[in-house]
Amino acid sequence: xxxxxxxxxxxxxxxxxxxxxxxxxxxxxxxxxxxxxxxxxxxxxxxxxxxxxxxxxxxxxxxxxxxxxxxxxxxxxxxxxxxxxxxxxxxxxxxxxxxxxxxxxxxxxxxxxxxxxxxxxxxxxxxxxxxxxxxxxxxxxxxxxxxxxxxxxxxxxxxxxxxxxxxxxxxxxxxxxxxxxxxxxxxxxxxxxxxxxxxxxxxxxxxxxxxxxxxxxxxxxxxxxxxxxxxxxxxxxxxxxxxxxxxxxxxxxxxxxxxxxxxxxxxxxxxxxxxxxxxxxxxxxxxxxxxxxx
Numbered sequence: 003x004x005x006x007x008x009x010x011x012x013x014x015x016x017x018x019x020x021x022x023x024x025x026x027x028x029x030x031x032x033x034x035x036x037x038x039x040x041x042x043x044x045x046x047x048x049x050x051x052x053x054x055x056x057x058x059x060x061x062x063x064x065x066x067x068x069x070x071x072x073x074x075x076x077x078x079x080x081x082x083x084x085x086x087x088x089x090x091x092x093x094x095x096x097x098x099x100x101x102x103x104x105x106x107x108x109x110x111x112x113x114x115x116x117x118x119x120x121x122x123x124x125x126x127x128x129x130x131x132x133x134x135x136x137x138x139x140x141x142x143x144x145x146x147x148x149x150x151x152x153x154x155x156x157x158x159x160x161x162x163x164x165x166x167x168x169x170x171x172x173x174x175x176x177x178x179x180x181x182x183x184x185x186x187x188x189x190x191x192x193x194x195x196x197x198x199x200x201x202x203x204x205x206x207x208x209x210x211x212x213x214x215x216x217x218x219x220x221x222x223x224x225x226x227x228x229x230x231x232x233x234x235x236x237x238x239x240x241x242x243x244x245x246x247x248x249x250x251x252x253x254x255x256x257x258x259x260x261x262x263x264x265x266x267x268x269x270x271x272x273x274x275x276x277x278x279x280x281x282x283x284x285x286x287x288x289x290x291x292x293x294x295x296x
Contacts (some may be wrong), residue, residue: 017124036269042259047141054270064271066123067242070161071278074250075229077162079222091206093177094184107174115171115234122167123239127154157247160240164248168235178205179221183214219289226282230275251275 036054041048052112058064089107093100110118129152129171151161191209200208211218233252236242242253251271 010211019181032269033271035265036067036273037264040265041263042265043263050266054266058267059131063246064247064251064254066246067251067254068274070247070249071230071251072233073161074232077165078169078225079160079227082173082176083218083221085169085173085226086180087170089177090180090184091202091210093181098285100181104178107177109174110171111175116238118167118171119235119238121187122170123154127163127239129155154240157243157245160244161248164235164239167239170230171235175240176221180214181219183217184210187213216290220285223282223286230278 007168025198035047037049037051038047039053041052092105097151129135139288153159187210192205195205195209208222208226231252232250233256236248236250241258242249251274255268255271255275258264258271
């Protein structure tokens with residue numbers, strides 16, 4: 003038994019060492035740097051306590067970025083989830099063409115974010131040479147819809163148009179996930195409900211939704227975590243502008259670290275971002291335990 007136990011630990015060692023080197027050690031280092039004045043260049047690192055947190059909490063841009071992150075999360079918890087569930091339900095009754103549709107929907111997701119962003123910037127959202135030029139003249143300059151003439155150039159619309167591009171890239175992935183969960187629903191329940199005269203909405207509410215609820219909750223947690231980590235599309239398309247209109251906590255931390263060389267404040271911002279992911283994970287664990295106890 004001791005020999006077998008040693009072999010088990012030996013097999014686990016590579017994964018444990020990799021997790022410690024890639025996840026645990028950098029995470030602990032980030033937590034420590036958040037309480038120092040390190041600039042990312044010098045070897046000196048002085049402990050300053052909670053000064054970095056006090057500074058970012060007093061910064062108006064930080065709160066604007068946090069508000070943008072919350073709006074972004076709410077958008078992604080509703081729009082792509084709704085589209086994904088609707089599309090998955092429509093594909094559920096498809097036969098051989100189901101696989102073709104899934105491959106098409108996954109197309110934007112498998113492309114690199116920089117590719118998707120550049121395509122949208124040059125082909126659609128460019129107010130001079132893109133498709134947007136065909137509609138920009140429909141709105142007078144004094145119209146409430148005037149920002150749509152150049153959506154990425156207005157603080158009021160930049161965040162939502164960047165989110166639109168990211169939603170376009172993401173909803174196909176959710177469709178595939180939800181479709182896989184829907185196909186696990188026992189067909190005898192579906193047939194019994196159909197015989198009893200249940201409609202499409204009743205089937206979804208009382209048969210399909212309870213079956214896929216664990217998957218939906220898990221995706222809610224993943225969406226929340228990745229919403230607070232979002233960076234690529236915002237940085238490529240707007241850089242957090244204009245006037246911090248699309249600023250995220252990730253771009254805010256990036257600016258602090260690599261432009262202002264204030265790694266302590268950037269690390270403190272990273273810990274705040276991690277708090278929301280931890281909260282979402284704890285919520286999922288709580289919901290899972292409630293289901294088990296029920």
